Amino acid sequence: MVEDARQRFVANWLIENGFDPASLVALGADASARRYFRLQTPAGGRVVMDAPDQVAVCEAYLRVRRLMEAAGVHVPAVDRADAQAGVMVIEDLGGTDYLAALRRGEPAEPLLDDALVALVRWQAATAPAVLPAYDADRLQAELDLFPTWYVRQHLGLEPDTQWWAEWRSACEGLILAATNQPQVAVHRDFMARNLLVSQPNPGVIDFQDALVGPVTYDLVSLLRDAFFDFPPAAERAFIARYEAAARAAGIALPDPLDEAIDxxxxxxxxxxxxxxxxxxxxxxxxSYLDDAPRFLAYLARELAPYPAYAGLRAMLDALPVKAARA
Structure with a gap:
């Protein structure tokens, strides 16, 4: 592996903190600017997180990790952390995530049952004013990514006045539906790639963006995954299991739940x-755009039952299909 200046910095930081960087091996890239390395130590395998110029991200990681651990969720222990340097050495919870396990045909039921237990624990432990709010401004900023990057950049289309009017109306409705839900601690990417098959199961990672937001958000992330979809009957069964567990834990749920999820x-x-x-x-x-058809299929199913979103659905149906950028 070719070293760069930053990797040499990380290696020197490890030496200064009592680790031998000789076994440092790069892990696969993810969607962020962070990099991860696997490291062997006398105490066992560790993961090195390299997050240059991401002081706030590192601080958030440490803060949310403490909250999740206190809630009874299995998260990596931290051996060393230097937020200013952007380097952490954390426990290695294993190399098999839920996505890999599901794709190779492992039974979904025990994996998802464990994930739902962890999710309910996390939600039930919500404390006021500890995490920032997943508010209307954040929700709108996220929605704005669709016309900016998917419609204009990817499809090369410039929406007209009528399109923008319909879009704004749909955004208002979706944001109102989200902010009207009971608000709980939200991981914000509680999906198969961020759940590791471990003991206890699952090991939860990539939680530094957690907020307090809509109670259905993490459930949607889990059951309508970016890279894997469940048969409708299985999804309904998992929703029913979640609902029973959440109500037993005293977690308030929206009514009707199915509409809130959609x-x-x-x-x-x-x-x-x-x-x-x-x-x-x-x-x-x-390669991320290879999974765009899955999202468009989710959207068609989610919007179909609700007449108020017929205009948005028609807009989406009218968009051309374009292959991922080569």
Missing amino acids: LMGAQRHLKVLGIFARLAYRDDKP
């Missing part, structure tokens, strides 16, 4: 289409 899903899937297009064109990661 409209939350629509907001998230429009956002992620925008993010994936941005990753393709700004960050030179075109």
